[in-house]
Amino acid sequence: MKFLRVGPPGAERPVLLEDGRHYDLTPLTAEIDGRFLAGDGPRQARVALDAGELPEVDIVGVRIGAPIARPGAVLCIGQNYAAHAAESGDEPPSEPILFHKSPNTVVGPYDDILIPRSSTKTDWEVELGVVIGKRARYLESLNEARACVAGYVTSNDVSERAFQLGRPGGQWSKGKSCEAFNPVGPWFVPAYEMPDPQVLGLRSWVNGEPRQDSKTADMIFTVDEIIWHLSQFLVLEPGDLVNTGTPEGVALSGRFEYLREGDVVEVEIAGLGRQRTVCGQA
Numbered sequence: 001m002k003f004l005r006v007g008p009p010g011a012e013r014p015v016l017l018e019d020g021r022h023y024d025l026t027p028l029t030a031e032i033d034g035r036f037l038a039g040d041g042p043r044q045a046r047v048a049l050d051a052g053e054l055p056e057v058d059i060v061g062v063r064i065g066a067p068i069a070r071p072g073a074v075l076c077i078g079q080n081y082a083a084h085a086a087e088s089g090d091e092p093p094s095e096p097i098l099f100h101k102s103p104n105t106v107v108g109p110y111d112d113i114l115i116p117r118s119s120t121k122t123d124w125e126v127e128l129g130v131v132i133g134k135r136a137r138y139l140e141s142l143n144e145a146r147a148c149v150a151g152y153v154t155s156n157d158v159s160e161r162a163f164q165l166g167r168p169g170g171q172w173s174k175g176k177s178c179e180a181f182n183p184v185g186p187w188f189v190p191a192y193e194m195p196d197p198q199v200l201g202l203r204s205w206v207n208g209e210p211r212q213d214s215k216t217a218d219m220i221f222t223v224d225e226i227i228w229h230l231s232q233f234l235v236l237e238p239g240d241l242v243n244t245g246t247p248e249g250v251a252l253s254g255r256f257e258y259l260r261e262g263d264v265v266e267v268e269i270a271g272l273g274r275q276r277t278v279c280g281q282a
Contacts, residue, residue, distance in 0.1 A: 001046060002187035002273075003032055003151075005065040009108075012065040016045055016054060017187065023054035032188060033069035034239025037133040037150040042190040065108040067153055067188035068131055071241040074101040074182060075230060076127075076157055078172065080220050080245025087253035096221050096229050101157070102177035106241070109185035109275035113158055114282040115261060116178045121161035122259040122279070125246035126204040126212050126267035128197060129155030129184060130223055136236035145227035148236065151190040152197055154272040156183045156204075156265065157243045161252050179282055184241070186273040194271060197223045201270040202247060207263055211256060214247030221245075 003025070005012035014025035014032045028048050029036045048054050078097035079085040085092045115122045133150025157176065164175025191197075197216060204212040221229070226244055230236060251258045259265065259279050268274035 001042070001193060002189055003042065003045070004067050004185070004187060005032055005069070006059050006062045007065065008063060009065065015057060015059060016049060018049060022057050022059050023049060024057045025054060027053055031069050032067060034072065034237060037131065038238035042151065043192075063108065064110060064186050066106050066184040067186065068184065068239065068241065070103050070106055071239050072103065072237050073240045074103050074105065074243065075240065076101055076176065076243040077221065077226055077245045081214065081218050081247040082220060083218070083248035084246055084250070087248050087250070092220055096226055098230065099172040099176060101173065101182055101243070105177055105180065105182035107180045107183050109154070109183050109273070110277060111180060111183060112280040113183065113259070113265060113277045114178070114180040114280050115259060116160055116163070116282050119160050119162070120258065121251070123159045123161055123251045124204055124206065124211065124259065124265050124267065125157040125159060125250055126202045126269065127155045127157050127243045127246050128200060128202065128216055128223070128269060129153040130197070130227070130242040130244060131188060132236045132240040132242065133191070133238055135238065136227060136231040139228050139231040142224040142228055145224045145231070148227055149191045149223065150238070151188050152194055152272055153184050153188050153241075154186070154267060154269045154275060155241070155243050156267045156275060156277070157246060158182065161258070183275050183277050185275065189272055200272070203268050204249065205266040206256070206259070212247050212249030218247060219245065
């Protein structure tokens with residue numbers, strides 16, 4: 001069972017995908033947001049579907065938006081794959097590196113990536129996105145951390161490296177929070193349907209050419225460890241998005257060219273769907 005949001009930007013409606021058929025979720029909820037997730041909405045959707053309470057809908061030709069409503073926070077983990085840390089010229093971190101993206105970077109899985117004005121180093125990063133379903137504050141165990149996860153999404157943590165690393169102040173968020181810099185989706189998959197997030201393949205392509213090919217088993221810090229760690233320093237709320245880091249194979253490595261207008265970026269995570277975004281100009 002997968003969850004989507006379809007329709008024009010700012011007017012998306014929730015849809016459930018099951019066995020290749022789409023069902024209108026509006027009899028149950030107006031939005032796939034923190035309130036829906038905290039109220040055990042995905043399981044209620046299963047009950048409503050089995051009871052025949054959700055009408056089938058045709059979404060052919062309709063825009064697919066991000067599968068979750070704009071999160072209250074987008075938290076990101078840097079250099080969580082050893083090979084990516086190495087290609088960035090750094091040692092693997094001893095604890096999770098945290099930075100923030102602006103929540104308004106979140107866009108749909110087929111919306112354009114907008115290359116910022118004056119950008120010279122716009123880069124791609126396929127990442128497992130973790131969506132929070134319960135408030136997480138000073139968690140005491142990894143099991144408690146897992147219980148706070150509502151589900152998972154494919155996420156592209158688009159980055160402008162000159163803004164991120166080449167300007168005074170060391171502000172990663174400056175190179176991460178540009179307009180349309182976080183395509184998410186196409187689907188949100190509940191955690192109970194994906195019991196082990198550490199066995200997923202991640203891949204990316206630019207103009208059809210392979211770039212990244214790894215698996216979440218290669219993470220330095222697991223999903224549970226990340227959520228537990230973050231809860232010791234801040235409060236995670238239902239609906240928040242946590243990007244868990246990217247594997248090797250990005251332009252920052254020096255092996256590939258940075259993105260230009262007209263380039264096509266595709267990212268995919270097994271079971272969570274594949275994005276296709278075209279690079280436009282801001």
